Amino acid sequence: MLKIENYINGELVAPIDQQYLDNINPATGQVYSLIPDSNAGDVEKAVKAAKDAFPDWSTCGIDTRAKLLNKIADLIDQNLEELALAESIDNGKPLSLAKSVDIPRASSNFRFYASGIQHFASEAHFMEGTAINYTKRSAVGVAGCISPWNLPLYLFSWKIAPALAAGNTVVAKPTEVTPMTAYLLSKICIEAGLPNGVLNIVHGLGHKAGQAIVEHKDVPLISFTGGTETGKKLAATAAPMFKKLSLELGGKNPNIIFADCDFDDMLKTTIRSSFANQGQICLCGSRIFIERPIYEKFKKAFVEKVEKMHVGDPLDANTKMGAVVSEPHMNKVLGYIKLAQEEGGTILCGGNQVSLQGDCAGGFFIAPTVIEGLDYQCRTNQEEIFGPVVTLTPFDSEEEVLTMANATAYGLAATIWTQDLKRAHRVAHQVKSGIVWVNCWLLRDLRTPFGGMKQSGVGREGGFEALRFFTEPQNVCIKL
Known part of the structure; x- marks a missing residue:
């Protein structure tokens, strides 16, 4: 060995x-x-x-x-x-x-x-x-x-x-x-x-x-x-x-989606910003806030795509979701999913360990998980899970979503989806995050400063x- x-x-x-x-x-x-x-x-x-x-x-x-x-x-x-x-x-x-x-x-x-x-x-x-x-x-x-x-x-x-x-x-x-x-x-x-x-x-x-x-x-x-x-x-x-x-x-990053967004572009990118590297990126948007007029449309389309994500052998070219990094980490993530249910959340998809066959039978796989119905101040929405788990929360106004987005001890990154230029600047300047992406995610220029606010x-x-x-x-x- x-x-x-x-x-x-x-x-x-x-x-x-x-x-x-x-x-x-x-x-x-x-x-x-x-x-x-x-x-x-x-x-x-x-x-x-x-x-x-x-x-x-x-x-x-x-x-x-x-x-x-x-x-x-x-x-x-x-x-x-x-x-x-x-x-x-x-x-x-x-x-x-x-x-x-x-x-x-x-x-x-x-x-x-x-x-x-x-x-x-x-x-x-x-x-x-x-x-x-x-x-x-x-x-x-x-x-x-x-x-x-x-x-x-x-x-x-x-x-x-x-x-x-x-x-x-x-x-x-x-x-x-x-x-x-x-x-x-x-x-x-x-x-x-x-x-x-x-x-x-x-x-x-x-x-x-x-x-x-x-x-x-x-x-x-x-x-x-x-x-x-x-x-x-x-x-x-x-x-x-x-x-x-x-x-x-750490980070507990908000993904803020306004009703006037480019829906198809937003949906495709939000899949990636939620579950890239099994959600094990400090920049992933684990708290998704959706303006109420498009909440049901988003939920239906998002869950449909997440359910189609292939969890499998990381060496398989068709695999989009591999294993989480270790057994203790898998148990931690599964523990948070259980906590979310105890806090009143509804699992829309995922929420379970995935068992594979062959060489990967003993691996540490978790289905990508989407949860709704949680208060923005609950532990699931406040603590860093660092896995393939996101929560959905509707909002009615900029003031409301900013209150929710800024409610955690973290301030690393945020994503904003809107085609209103004035709103994009206005909201970006009020989000307490060291990095703010507007209509994109993880678009990195190596010349820019990287880091977060608060904890x-x-x-x-x-x-x-x-x-x-x-x-x-x-x-x-x-x-x-």
């Missing part, structure tokens, strides 16, 4: 204590590889390697760094098939999704920041007749990057690429739930000739390896994507140490926001 290895100081190495965790294929329920159960000792080796590599990497020049990032992107493209297959097996998502979205986006992340660092400008401020001020931005040091399981290589690379481009070295911990493509990236970095110690990947549990990274005195900045509760614990450790923090946390996070990722986070500004004032 394959044993995944840590990537420390340019080499693939076993964990110090030779302890491993099971890596389970969610489509079959079977262990198919072993993950290092790393501890503080492994992290210490990784931090030392990163710290030793920092002086040369931070001063080698942006052209050198850009060439290496582009080389990594080239190798990701060349290994698309292998990486996509690994991502599908590890995560349970349809292979077609991994091929078309996850792996290409990982390559794009490296290319974007290879180019971005060459166009990253600082500022100058001229004081007439007195002085000139200019801002120098420098790499901070060793960056700690901790990524989630839902978009494994996609989000792992989104942290690593800007950190490296800015001249930092990195100690990264991919989630222990879906570690395979991070391990394959280690091999790619070796092939690309990335200098030893520049990137170090330590596998293991959050409370052991992750915590060791966060609390290490030589890791001055932490970029984390994951659950809000974990983010709170992380911040409690990092804040008293005055580390720079970027936290991309959806601290700071912004993406574009030049990431390069600002991974650098330290210094003002220099020169008297004329």
Whole structure:
């Protein structure tokens, strides 16, 4: 059985204590590889390697760094098939999704920041007749990057690429739930000739390896994507140490549909924004609000399409819905469906575990689930489920839907469907979300800031926001 290895100081190495965790294929329920159960000792080796590599990497020049990032992107493209297959097996998502979205986006992340660092400008401020001020931005040091399981290589690379481009070295911990493509990236970095110690990947549990990274005195900045509760614990450790923090946390996103929308376009996109990656994307619109004049029409058309969605083997080309990521997560999602019924909700379709035949008989599959009849303040509509579950709620006015949309502790993303331009701006400006899509969903420009309000996070990722986070500004004032 394959044993995944840590990537420390340019080499693939076993964990110090030779302890491993099971890596389970969610489509079959079977262990198919072993993950290092790393501890503080492994992290210490990784931090030392990163710290030793920092002086040369931070001063080698942006052209050198850009060439290496582009080389990594080239190798990701060349290994698309292998990486996509690994991502599908590890995560349970349809292979077609991994091929078309996850792996290409990982390559794009490296290319974007290879180019971005060459166009990253600082500022100058001229004081007439007195002085000139200019801002120098420098790499901070060793960056700690901790990524989630839902978009494994996609989000792992989104942290690593800007950190490296800015001249930092990195100690990264991919989630222990879906570690395979991070391990394959280690091999790619070796092939690309990335200098030893520049990137170090330590596998293991959050409370052991992750915590060791966060609390290490030589890791001055932490970029984390994951659950809000974990983010709170992380911040409690990092804040008293005055580390720079970027936290991309949970979401409970509203999808607001007005009666004047382009109905066909809205319906097609809402299927995707509800159930892409089995609803395991922090940007999915899990609370759907429909203006009352089209509520019944929408409900009928939406449920008909959802009922036709094929839940099956992620490696089957016809599969639109694969497995959720793990058995504990499946049980959590099914628990919320039961809670919704207890809270008075009516299941319009789905609501059950799906049993398949053959190799997938032991897999973790859930039918896409649509629920109506719930109060907007109930737990089902307030807490992040992170699975293939959406609720439908009618509304009568902008004021009413804004009250409902803004009623959660989260504020990551929102979607608005209307052909009234004034309304689109008006409602978008009043929704408490870091990202608002109008008449679209997940239309991403990598130059834009990404992140949420309230308990959806601290700071912004993406574009030049990431390069600002991974650098330290210094003002220099020169008297004329």
